[in-house]
Amino acid sequence: MAEVEFRDVTRRYAGDVVALNGLNLTVSDGEFLILVGPSGCGKSTALRLLAGLDKPTTGEIRIGGAVVNNLAPGQRDIAMVFQNYALYPHMSVYRNLAYGLRQRRTPRAEIERRVRETADLLQISELLDRKPGQLSGGQRQRVAMGRALVRKPQAFLLDEPLSNLDAKLRNQVRGDLKRLHRELPVTSIYVTHDQVEAMTLGDRLCVMSGGEVQQIGTTDDIYNRPANTFVAAFMGSPPMNLIPAEIRSGILHIGSAAVTTVPSPDGPVIVGARPEHLQLHSRYADGMVPARVDFVEPLGSHVLVTAVVDVRDDAAAGATAEARVIVQAPAGTELESGARIGLALPAERTYFFDSETGVAGCHRERISL
Amino acid sequence: MTTTQLPHTETSAPQTQPERRRLRLRLPFSPWHLVLIPLAFILLVPLLWMLVTSLETEGEANRFPPVLIPERPRFENYSEAWAAAPFGHFFLNSALVTLVVLASNLVICSLAGYAFARIRFLGRGALFVTLMATLMVPFQVTMIPVFLIVKWFGDNIWAGLGIDHIGALMLPNLATAFGIFFLRQFFQTVPVELEEAARVDGTSRLGVLVKIVLPLSLPALSTLAALTVLTSWNDFLWPLIVITSQDQMTVPLGLSYFQGAHRVNWPLLMAANVMSLLPMLLVFIGAQRYFVQSVASTGLKG
Numbered sequence: 078m079a080e081v082e083f084r085d086v087t088r089r090y091a092g093d094v095v096a097l098n099g100l101n102l103t104v105s106d107g108e109f110l111i112l113v114g115p116s117g118c119g120k121s122t123a124l125r126l127l128a129g130l131d132k133p134t135t136g137e138i139r140i141g142g143a144v145v146n147n148l149a150p151g152q153r154d155i156a157m158v159f160q161n162y163a164l165y166p167h168m169s170v171y172r173n174l175a176y177g178l179r180q181r182r183t184p185r186a187e188i189e190r191r192v193r194e195t196a197d198l199l200q201i202s203e204l205l206d207r208k209p210g211q212l213s214g215g216q217r218q219r220v221a222m223g224r225a226l227v228r229k230p231q232a233f234l235l236d237e238p239l240s241n242l243d244a245k246l247r248n249q250v251r252g253d254l255k256r257l258h259r260e261l262p263v264t265s266i267y268v269t270h271d272q273v274e275a276m277t278l279g280d281r282l283c284v285m286s287g288g289e290v291q292q293i294g295t296t297d298d299i300y301n302r303p304a305n306t307f308v309a310a311f312m313g314s315p316p317m318n319l320i321p322a323e324i325r326s327g328i329l330h331i332g333s334a335a336v337t338t339v340p341s342p343d344g345p346v347i348v349g350a351r352p353e354h355l356q357l358h359s360r361y362a363d364g365m366v367p368a369r370v371d372f373v374e375p376l377g378s379h380v381l382v383t384a385v386v387d388v389r390d391d392a393a394a395g396a397t398a399e400a401r402v403i404v405q406a407p408a409g410t411e412l413e414s415g416a417r418i419g420l421a422l423p424a425e426r427t428y429f430f431d432s433e434t435g436v437a438g439c440h441r442e443r444i445s446l
Numbered sequence: 447m448t449t450t451q452l453p454h455t456e457t458s459a460p461q462t463q464p465e466r467r468r469l470r471l472r473l474p475f476s477p478w479h480l481v482l483i484p485l486a487f488i489l490l491v492p493l494l495w496m497l498v499t500s501l502e503t504e505g506e507a508n509r510f511p512p513v514l515i516p517e518r519p520r521f522e523n524y525s526e527a528w529a530a531a532p533f534g535h536f537f538l539n540s541a542l543v544t545l546v547v548l549a550s551n552l553v554i555c556s557l558a559g560y561a562f563a564r565i566r567f568l569g570r571g572a573l574f575v576t577l578m579a580t581l582m583v584p585f586q587v588t589m590i591p592v593f594l595i596v597k598w599f600g601d602n603i604w605a606g607l608g609i610d611h612i613g614a615l616m617l618p619n620l621a622t623a624f625g626i627f628f629l630r631q632f633f634q635t636v637p638v639e640l641e642e643a644a645r646v647d648g649t650s651r652l653g654v655l656v657k658i659v660l661p662l663s664l665p666a667l668s669t670l671a672a673l674t675v676l677t678s679w680n681d682f683l684w685p686l687i688v689i690t691s692q693d694q695m696t697v698p699l700g701l702s703y704f705q706g707a708h709r710v711n712w713p714l715l716m717a718a719n720v721m722s723l724l725p726m727l728l729v730f731i732g733a734q735r736y737f738v739q740s741v742a743s744t745g746l747k748g
Contacts, residue, residue, distance in 0.1 A: 163639035
């Protein structure tokens with residue numbers, strides 16, 4: 078087990094495509110870190126650089142304090158689980174598990190012992206004689222995990238290991254992974270584009286977009302203290318509502334409605350509020366955001382109301398005229414399409430982002446209502 | 447307790463039309479067979495004729511109209527043909543050349559094909575195009591330069607590689623552009639992740655080729671092997687150019703023994719032909735599906 082560190086790591090491809098831009102990241106010993114972001118955000122590139130399957134254009138990668146930039150993948154003592162498992166089709170499960178150990182010239186008895194031990198742990202002992210082609214998706218996934226575990230590597234790299242499983246199995250394996258990491262706390266880096274996986278699995282999350290880190294933090298940090306509009310909109314389901322607004326003489330204006338006083342400098346701003354924190358009132362009152370119901374989605378435990386907020390503002394010409402807002406309302410809420418409603422911004426959970434850069438404002442204080 | 451009564455429903459099947467008898471004639475075989483059977487016959491005739499002639503007396507073979515069924519099959523033709531020339535020696539030479547060419551083709555074409563398929567190096571594209579271009583040059587164009595190269599090797603490196611040695615039959619055929627191209631095409635279909643997984647597991651580039659890629663490419667390797675054996679065994683023109691001594695001759699060349707300047711002993715020649723054909727017939731029967739595969743998978747003739 079070891080600490081993994083990226084120092085100013087950049088990967089540029091031919092044609093000036095920047096896959097990864099100045100990544101700085103330290104994964105401490107035994108930590109389970111998630112790299113999460115949409116397709117093409119650089120998360121898989123980061124993982125491949127760490128595995129040695131690709132070389133950084135600039136920067137340094139360290140495993141256990143030692144720079145590994147020039148080491149071949151096999152010399153880095155890391156194990157990787159691939160999205161499509163990459164099990165060797167011509168070898169039995171036993172030989173798949175033993176392969177990495179044999180490459181390292183581990184004694185035969187030791188290989189036998191460790192393969193059996195790993196197979197027991199993952200409950201694949203009865204599959205050892207089969208070929209990968211004779212296994213189900215879930216079984217293949219476990220063999221792929223086993224092939225990585227059996228080596229007892231310094232670090233464990235997982236590239237979307239659950240994306241080829243069906244939804245039910247995915248939930249189950251997610252739990253297994255969490256248990257496994259508790260039993261064998263190996264430094265793990267897990268790449269996913271699924272934010273539920275990201276939030277439930279990791280000790281810490283690193284949210285990426287466009288080859289750059291957007292925010293690094295715990296699930297709590299990422300969810301409750303998003304660093305910018307990208308993180309706010311990417312994490313959470315449904316995501317945070319982002320409403321363009323304007324502060325004039327210390328008063329927040331959304332559309333033509335004056336909502337509340339805020340202790341912030343004047344100017345355009347983006348207001349963020351999570352669906353579960355917005356309060357829905359069937360009648361508009363002063364201090365609320367006026368909105369119009371578009372449609373209602375009942376989900377059993379609660380209801381999601383999609384409403385349209387008029388954000389047309391004479392002062393901000395050319396701004397989006399309407400913003401779509403999703404509100405979580407108690408089960409049983411019934412609203413007609415087109416009904417006028419009022420939305421109360423939560424006192425403590427309203428976020429302000431810079432309208433140009435999207436960066437969270439330093440004025441996330443309690444707003445006086 | 448209450449009993450519920452299902453509402454009475456009545457369904458009726460739609461009236462079926464009286465079945466119309468189909469007037470179309472049903473053949474017990476595919477119409478294509480009408481084309482394929484005569485074609486197969488045309489292809490078989492020379493082989494059958496060879497077989498028939500090999501069992502005739504010299505008189506029967508030269509008669510017109512041709513004798514299709516010999517009066518008394520003359521099996522002695524075979525022993526006579528075998529004795530007429532050092533055929534055992536020819537077979538040995540052929541086998542040696544074929545084995546060396548086969549082994550080196552599998553090794554060199556695998557290495558080169560893998561490099562073209564997976565390793566990024568400067569000039570890979572240009573080199574590959576050049577290699578492909580050589581496929582379009584007929585042998586007749588290159589045979590004189592190749593002769594000179596082989597002669598140079600014989601004079602300067604080792605006489606065993608030179609003119610009038612079976613080394614000269616191996617040297618120009620140690621690897622073929624077709625083999626490299628064919629294996630490259632196949633290697634490209636092996637998932638990259640498998641190779642990456644093996645590299646993470648601590649395998650070298652060469653190890654990846656030997657332990658992962660080649661075992662997964664057995665169909666392609668078998669195909670290449672079958673084609674190589676066939677072409678190498680049947681090669682006639684090149685041995686004819688470089689070999690003159692009897693002890694260096696291969697089977698196809700040895701067959702020319704029976705073709706005198708003025709007179710050909712047809713039954714003996716055909717008996718020798720049948721014998722030289724047998725190994726290839728076995729290869730073909732055993733590896734037929736690989737030949738078909740090679741044509742199907744590359745769209746090129748071998």
